[in-house]
Structures are given as structure tokens and as C-alpha cells.
Amino acid sequence: MRLDKFLKVSRLIKRRSVAKEVADKGRITLNDQVAxxxxxxxxxDILAIQFGNRxxxxxxxxxHESTKKEDAKEMYEIxxxxxxxxxxxxx
Numbered sequence: 001m002r003l004d005k006f007l008k009v010s011r012l013i014k015r016r017s018v019a020k021e022v023a024d025k026g027r028i029t030l031n032d033q034v035a036x037x038x039x040x041x042x043x044x045d046i047l048a049i050q051f052g053n054r055x056x057x058x059x060x061x062x063x064h065e066s067t068k069k070e071d072a073k074e075m076y077e078i079x080x081x082x083x084x085x086x087x088x089x090x091x
Contacts, residue, residue: 001063003030003047004037009067010075012049012058022049046079054083 001009007019020037022028027050028035041047045060058076067075 011072
């Protein structure tokens with residue numbers, strides 16, 4: 001499954017277009033490699049997503065083409081969530 005679709009279906013990111021933008025800016029790593037929106041996600045992969053000043057690290061548990069809101073959290077397990085100090089970063 002494509003990374004941008006996984007992020008949308010799992011509801012880690014609300015819209016696929018936003019997921020694509022975040023990935024293409026280099027803010028997501030897949031198994032410690034910078035990932036593009038078209039990167040293939042598999043079960044047991046580790047994703048690290050940078051949201052502003054925090055990094056969310058999750059393990060992929062399942063891949064579904066679509067999910068209900070209450071079932072989306074079963075697609076991943078949160079490994080860590082940490083704040084990072086971003087100084088002098090210009091986007």
C-alpha cells in the first residue's frame with residue numbers, strides 16, 4: 001500500500017493530499033529511510049512522522065483498503081512520541 005494512502009486510511013493524517021505533501025517534504029521516514037508518498041508500506045514497517053515540533057513513531061500492524069473511524073487505530077501501534085526543538089528552520 002502507498003504511504004500516503006496508509007496515512008489517510010489509518011487516520012494518522014486526515015487527507016491524502018496533506019499526507020502526500022508531508023511525505024514529499026521529507027518529514028516522514030520509513031524504516032530509517034526518508035520516504036516519498038509513493039513508498040510502499042508493509043506490515044511491521046516503522047514510520048516516523050514529523051508534525052511541527054513533535055515526532056510520532058509508529059509500527060504498522062495491518063493494511064486495510066478502508067476502515068471505520070474506530071477501527072483505524074488497529075492499523076498501527078504508537079512506539080514513541082517526542083518533542084523536538086526546531087530552531088532557525090525556514091520552510
